Amino acid sequence: MNYHTATELAQIGNHSDKQTGAVSAPIYLSTTFSHPELGHSTGYDYTRTKNPTRTILEEALAKLEGGSHGIVTSSGMSAIQLVFNYFPAKSEFLVSRDLYGGSYRYFQELERQSAAVFHYFDDFDSLKSQLTEKIDAVFLETPTNPLMQEVSIADTAKLAQQKQSLLIVDNTFSTPLRQQPLKAGADIVVHSGTKFLSGHNDILAGVVVAKDSDIGEKLAWLSNTTGPTLSSFDSWLFIRSLKTLKVRFEQQERNAQEIAEALGQFPQVEKVLYPGIGGMISFLVTDASKITHFLTQLQLITFAESLGGVETLITYPTTQTHADIPQELRESYGLTDNLLRLSIGIEDSQDLLTDLTQAFNVFDD
Numbered sequence: 001m002n003y004h005t006a007t008e009l010a011q012i013g014n015h016s017d018k019q020t021g022a023v024s025a026p027i028y029l030s031t032t033f034s035h036p037e038l039g040h041s042t043g044y045d046y047t048r049t050k051n052p053t054r055t056i057l058e059e060a061l062a063k064l065e066g067g068s069h070g071i072v073t074s075s076g077m078s079a080i081q082l083v084f085n086y087f088p089a090k091s092e093f094l095v096s097r098d099l100y101g102g103s104y105r106y107f108q109e110l111e112r113q114s115a116a117v118f119h120y121f122d123d124f125d126s127l128k129s130q131l132t133e134k135i136d137a138v139f140l141e142t143p144t145n146p147l148m149q150e151v152s153i154a155d156t157a158k159l160a161q162q163k164q165s166l167l168i169v170d171n172t173f174s175t176p177l178r179q180q181p182l183k184a185g186a187d188i189v190v191h192s193g194t195k196f197l198s199g200h201n202d203i204l205a206g207v208v209v210a211k212d213s214d215i216g217e218k219l220a221w222l223s224n225t226t227g228p229t230l231s232s233f234d235s236w237l238f239i240r241s242l243k244t245l246k247v248r249f250e251q252q253e254r255n256a257q258e259i260a261e262a263l264g265q266f267p268q269v270e271k272v273l274y275p276g277i278g279g280m281i282s283f284l285v286t287d288a289s290k291i292t293h294f295l296t297q298l299q300l301i302t303f304a305e306s307l308g309g310v311e312t313l314i315t316y317p318t319t320q321t322h323a324d325i326p327q328e329l330r331e332s333y334g335l336t337d338n339l340l341r342l343s344i345g346i347e348d349s350q351d352l353l354t355d356l357t358q359a360f361n362v363f364d365d
């Protein structure tokens with residue numbers, strides 16, 4: 001039976017333990033599982049390969065993204081690494097110009113090792129002109145981190161299919177609640193599970209979901225081979241958090257819509273970058289030299305680098321999340337020193353606005 005998303009989420013793990021009826025899925029800490037006899041297995045042999053707590057999470061995530069296989073890993077970066085491991089050496093990739101700085105750093109490293117070749121696109125036209133038969137896969141964020149640029153997954157998927165390239169989408173910002181890339185034609189979805197999906201700033205996790213079983217099985221095989229697996233305790237925390245994803249995300253989005261609109265009214269704000277959905281807002285201030293003081297003035301909003309959690313965070317991409325992108329390159333595509341990024345939490349939006357308003361006073365000093 002297929003229920004609505006809120007129901008599916010709230011029920012993750014319930015009815016999984018027939019023997020005791022535990023409503024909260026048990027945490028199987030065992031790393032190894034006994035075999036009834038030679039040549040027979042319970043389905044679980046060794047935790048790197050498969051663990052009952054992790055299986056509940058992986059199946060729930062596969063269902064949420066509409067894929068055949070879900071794999072959870074120890075961080076978003078290990079999820080991305082697992083996916084790039086799928087491709088043979090020297091493969092060529094076409095990727096978003098604006099993207100998480102850690103992904104850029106990893107792609108640079110692959111190029112330095114001559115393990116892969118990367119081409120970057122700024123918009124759909126440049127994607128279209130560079131997407132030739134030699135591209136093995138397109139990797140994109142939409143909206144991008146932190147400039148919130150959007151690209152159509154469905155249009156990109158059509159082009160990629162024509163050129164027999166795979167399409168990989170980092171769905172961290174929108175979550176499957178707002179965008180299901182596999183249903184729009186993508187082949188693989190990745191997430192930093194550290195962000196909205198787990199949502200409490202207390203676990204580091206990554207997610208890979210594949211549409212086709214062949215790709216999913218190969219990725220599961222690679223995950224067992226290289227071992228970036230998430231522990232069973234963190235898998236349980238992830239399950240616990242996923243149950244409230246919809247209520248958290250909707251509150252974050254409502255708050256973000258209100259705050260994005262209000263930010264546009266501040267004379268200290270030059271431009272607001274908000275795609276209308278989700279909990280992430282970037283904005284450009286009129287005077288970058290005031291940022292240091294502005295950040296120390298905030299009382300409620302926390303200056304820290306991450307996103308998607310219940311607590312509102314503010315990040316300065318220039319020195320934090322995107323510090324590994326050379327300044328000249330960053331500035332060439334609009335990631336300038338006067339940009340700040342907000343990850344809106346579930347607090348009362350009035351309190352968040354009051355905090356921003358008092359901190360903006362430093363621009364008058």
Ligand SMILES: Cc1ncc(COP(=O)(O)O)c(C=O)c1O
Nearest residue numbers: 075076077100145172192194205
């Ligand atoms: C869009 C995006 N993808 C991937 C990652 C990497 O995830 P993690 O920090 O869990 O390794 C991040 C981290 O900020 C991110 O913002």
